[in-house]
Amino acid sequence: MARAVSRTGGVRVGSFVRLLRQGDKERAAAFVQEVFGATGSRLTLFADLIHPAQYEIGDLWYRGEIGIAEEHRATVIVEEITSALAPTPTPGRSFRGKCVLAAVGAEQHVVGLRLLAAALEDEGWWVTMLGGRTPGADLAQMVREVRPKFVGLSAGYLPRPESLKDTIAELKEQGLPVLVGGPAFNRNASLSTRVGADGHGSDVRVAVTLAQRIGK
Amino acid sequence: MTERPSLSVSEVGSMTGLSPHTIRAWERRHDAVQPKRSKTGQRQYTQDDVDFLIRVKQLTRARGLSLKLAVLEARGLMPVAEPPTPAAEVPVVFSDRVDEPWRSVADLMPYLVVLLDPRGRIVDASIPVARAVGRLRRELQGVRFIDLVEPYDRAKAARVYKAPLQQRRGWEINLKTRSLRGLFSFDCWPIRQQNRWLIACIGRDLNEAGLEFWPVPDEAAR
Numbered sequence: 060m061a062r063a064v065s066r067t068g069g070v071r072v073g074s075f076v077r078l079l080r081q082g083d084k085e086r087a088a089a090f091v092q093e094v095f096g097a098t099g100s101r102l103t104l105f106a107d108l109i110h111p112a113q114y115e116i117g118d119l120w121y122r123g124e125i126g127i128a129e130e131h132r133a134t135v136i137v138e139e140i141t142s143a144l145a146p147t148p149t150p151g152r153s154f155r156g157k158c159v160l161a162a163v164g165a166e167q168h169v170v171g172l173r174l175l176a177a178a179l180e181d182e183g184w185w186v187t188m189l190g191g192r193t194p195g196a197d198l199a200q201m202v203r204e205v206r207p208k209f210v211g212l213s214a215g216y217l218p219r220p221e222s223l224k225d226t227i228a229e230l231k232e233q234g235l236p237v238l239v240g241g242p243a244f245n246r247n248a249s250l251s252t253r254v255g256a257d258g259h260g261s262d263v264r265v266a267v268t269l270a271q272r273i274g275k
Numbered sequence: 276m277t278e279r280p281s282l283s284v285s286e287v288g289s290m291t292g293l294s295p296h297t298i299r300a301w302e303r304r305h306d307a308v309q310p311k312r313s314k315t316g317q318r319q320y321t322q323d324d325v326d327f328l329i330r331v332k333q334l335t336r337a338r339g340l341s342l343k344l345a346v347l348e349a350r351g352l353m354p355v356a357e358p359p360t361p362a363a364e365v366p367v368v369f370s371d372r373v374d375e376p377w378r379s380v381a382d383l384m385p386y387l388v389v390l391l392d393p394r395g396r397i398v399d400a401s402i403p404v405a406r407a408v409g410r411l412r413r414e415l416q417g418v419r420f421i422d423l424v425e426p427y428d429r430a431k432a433a434r435v436y437k438a439p440l441q442q443r444r445g446w447e448i449n450l451k452t453r454s455l456r457g458l459f460s461f462d463c464w465p466i467r468q469q470n471r472w473l474i475a476c477i478g479r480d481l482n483e484a485g486l487e488f489w490p491v492p493d494e495a496a497r
Contacts (some may be wrong), residue, residue, distance in 0.1 A: 072337040106292055111333040245326070246447055248460050258279070261326045265290040272286075 063108075065095040070094055076115045079133040080125065088140045101147050102178040106264035109137060109174060117242060138170055141177070147166045152183035155274040156208035161189035161198050162241075163212050163223060171241055171263070172213045178263050179270060195226040202230060209236045211266065211272045212256075214243040224254045231255065236273050240266055281311070281319035291328045298328065305346045305389035307331060350426050387459060395420045395436040398473060409454035420476075425449035425456075436474050440465035447481070457481075 063069055078087040094108050095101075113134070120130040160176055162169050169191045176186045187205050189198065202210060210230050214223070227237045239251050240260035251259035257273075261268025284295045291298070301307040308327060310318040334345035372484075381388040381401035388401035389411055405412040408423055409455045424432040428449045435446060446461040458476035466475050 069336055072333070073339055073394070076337060107336075111337050115337045232334075247449060247454075250458070254278070259322055259326075261322075262329055264292055265325060265329070268286065268289045270292060 064097045072108060072111045072115065075108060075112050075209065079112060079116060079136055080119075080129065082129075082132050082136070084136045084139070088143075091140050091144075095144060096259060099147060100149075101141075101144055101181055102267060104144070104172045105141070105178055106262055109141060110171070110262045113137060113170065114245075119241045134170055138173070141170075141174060144177075146177070147181050149182050152181075153185040154185070156273070157185040157187065157205055158207045158209050158211060158270065159189065159198070159202055159205055159221055160211040160213070161193040163193060163195070163198075163214055163226060169213065172211070175211065175213075175240070175260070175263050175266050178267050182267055182271070184270065184274075187209045195222065195229070198226065199229050199233075202233065202235065207235065209238060209257075209270060211238045211270075213241040213259070214239070215241050227255045238266060238269055238273075243245040279322060281313075281321065282325065284310075284318050284320070287320045287325055288327065290325045291332060293332065294327060301328070301331070301342065301346075305343060307346050334433050348430060350429075384477075385480070387461075387476075387480075389420065389476045389478070391420050391474040391476060393436055393438070393440070393472060393474070395433060407450070407455045408452040423450050423452055425451040425457075435461065435463050435476060440472055440474060448478075450478075 062071070063074065075087065075090050077112070078090060091104065091108065096105050098104055098107070116130055116133045119125045158179060160172050160179075162172055172188070172190070176188045179186050187201065187207065189201060198210075205249065212223075212226070227239075230237050236257040237255075238258045238260050239254070239256040240262075244251050244259050245261055258269040260268075260269055282290070284298055287293075287298055288295050293301075298308075302309070307333075308320065308324040310320045310324060313319055317391075330349040331342070332344045334340045334348050335342060340348060376468045378399075378401065382403070384401070385403065386401070387404045389397055389404055390399040392398050397420060400412060402412060402413045405415060408415070420435070421429045421432050425448075431446070432448050435443065442465065443461070443463040446458060446463060447458060448461055449458050451454070458481045460481050461476045461478045463474055463476045465472050466474075
């Protein structure tokens, strides 16, 4: 198998995408372990390999070059491999605060949200993960109980902007910053500002940096 | 709308995984981003700059594109190979007849209905399209569809007519013209007309406020 990381330190995302398309879980896992070993950080692994690969797979499906079954198989492989990775706490980290992550509306896709939760935990955040299909009212109730420093919302498909705007407005009434992310926001650059979010985590590294700004 | 603070080069470095040196080099060599300057000369980046740099980085690593090509692709400016056109092609002629049955229906629908040729040029369009882009319907003939699209989405928009033609559902595209800026979800179907293929696109408005596209009676005659 070709080396996962080039001599200049670049991660060979294209090779990983090919393994995912072939459904070769074993070699894909070995590939991830090689990058993980080279970087020593879940955040770097997610941002430099997993997210770009997922983006490519999603784009191939979006262009009609692969079917939905192939796309789902790739996603399941990524979920299995990444969930088995050991935490990599940032050296010298301190407790940054609590946060709540949820996928809004009818959203079921939470792979990106899970990766973000893992990366935030490595950075010292206490993460309450609510997962997919979280109703706005229940989210607000949970936020009142947990009292987080910020809320992260994810959407894969474009949600109804009005309902999302209402959810965000309700959270901000409680004085909470709201970060948003997911393919729906990546595809539509202005959506995050239109719904009143304080930041758009276009990938896991951006989201963690924005969270650090909030946590200061 | 939330006002976002600008980002320093080191913050952009943290967000993208690129070194400040690399960011400045990409800026200098390929105009990848053009940050504003503060009064003291510091670069001030936006979230759009961050998203763009991440996309360029992904394209170099996932598709093996050179930096120059990755910048073009991320801007939606990569040349799209035009599908071969049969020699015995019957040219599609824009119809000036106002009583075309499909038009009467299309003009009444609160959707953007556009008919494209295989090179992505507009063959015909409904009145809501003309209203949305602020032009007369007949002026749209021959206009490239991607010229109505946000630069970021142009590569995606080009896939609507790129060979092999295929049906697409829920193809979200940001349109941008002098009088319109917004997100639309297009359903696209290849259709056969006069021995050649065209692409019928129907765009649904996904914008928060909703746009007013309904034609007034005398517009249909133009």
